Amino acid sequence: MIGIFIAFSIFFSWLIALTLALTQVQLTGLYSILHYAWLVFFIQFLFVGIFITVHDACHGSVSPRYPSINLWIGRTFAFIYAGLIFDTLQKKHAKHHLHSGTHLDPDFHQEGRSSLIFWLLRFSKQYVSVRQILTMCVFAQILMHGFHLAEINVFAFWVAPSLLSSLQLFYFGTYLPHRKLKNLTFTDRHHTRNFKIPFFASWISCYHFGAFHHRHHLKPRLAWFQLSKNE
Numbered sequence: 001m002i003g004i005f006i007a008f009s010i011f012f013s014w015l016i017a018l019t020l021a022l023t024q025v026q027l028t029g030l031y032s033i034l035h036y037a038w039l040v041f042f043i044q045f046l047f048v049g050i051f052i053t054v055h056d057a058c059h060g061s062v063s064p065r066y067p068s069i070n071l072w073i074g075r076t077f078a079f080i081y082a083g084l085i086f087d088t089l090q091k092k093h094a095k096h097h098l099h100s101g102t103h104l105d106p107d108f109h110q111e112g113r114s115s116l117i118f119w120l121l122r123f124s125k126q127y128v129s130v131r132q133i134l135t136m137c138v139f140a141q142i143l144m145h146g147f148h149l150a151e152i153n154v155f156a157f158w159v160a161p162s163l164l165s166s167l168q169l170f171y172f173g174t175y176l177p178h179r180k181l182k183n184l185t186f187t188d189r190h191h192t193r194n195f196k197i198p199f200f201a202s203w204i205s206c207y208h209f210g211a212f213h214h215r216h217h218l219k220p221r222l223a224w225f226q227l228s229k230n231e
Contacts, residue, residue: 014046047165083135101191172206177213
């Protein structure tokens with residue numbers, strides 16, 4: 001039950017922070033956005049948490065004892081995060097674990113195009129669809145015209161944190177642990193590694209999935225909050 005409790009703690013923290021930011025904060029321009037940058041980054045961190053919960057659901061670790069609840073949380077959180085279809089995401093993520101670091105891995109870069117930008121473009125092509133973009137545009141229109149929220153607030157506190165969280169997830173959760181380094185080789189077929197950073201940095205960067213990525217591949221059913229406790 002701890003996984004369900006943590007999942008909904010993240011969700012309600014995100015919902016409350018986002019609601020207050022959209023309805024109670026008055027933005028007038030760039031300076032005011034910079035003044036509330038801390039709130040933008042806090043919501044971004046919670047967006048990352050929403051997706052990490054989706055990722056855990058892909059492995060059945062949000063609610064191991066109740067698969068139907070795990071599936072419901074995965075599907076709901078995936079749609080809330082960015083209009084994602086959980087079942088499609090789960091199938092692609094299974095391929096990532098099965099063929100990690102090969103040309104069959106949807107998360108990996110193309111041969112000879114391992115730079116950050118080319119890798120990000122291929123990654124985005126695998127996971128971002130026209131349907132998803134249209135869904136998010138509809139969400140934005142509902143927020144602005146259905147709930148009459150200020151456009152600048154919707155951009156600063158919903159659009160920007162969502163996009164930034166996806167970049168954060170890619171950089172810390174895919175690029176850093178899976179990239180090839182000249183002076184280091186991968187130890188097994190998972191083609192990934194752990195990297196040592198302070199506990200707090202590991203948590204805020206990617207809920208431990210960056211720093212303990214190899215451990216995640218070895219024990220994929222460990223929830224994010226268990227990774228740092230199972231060396």
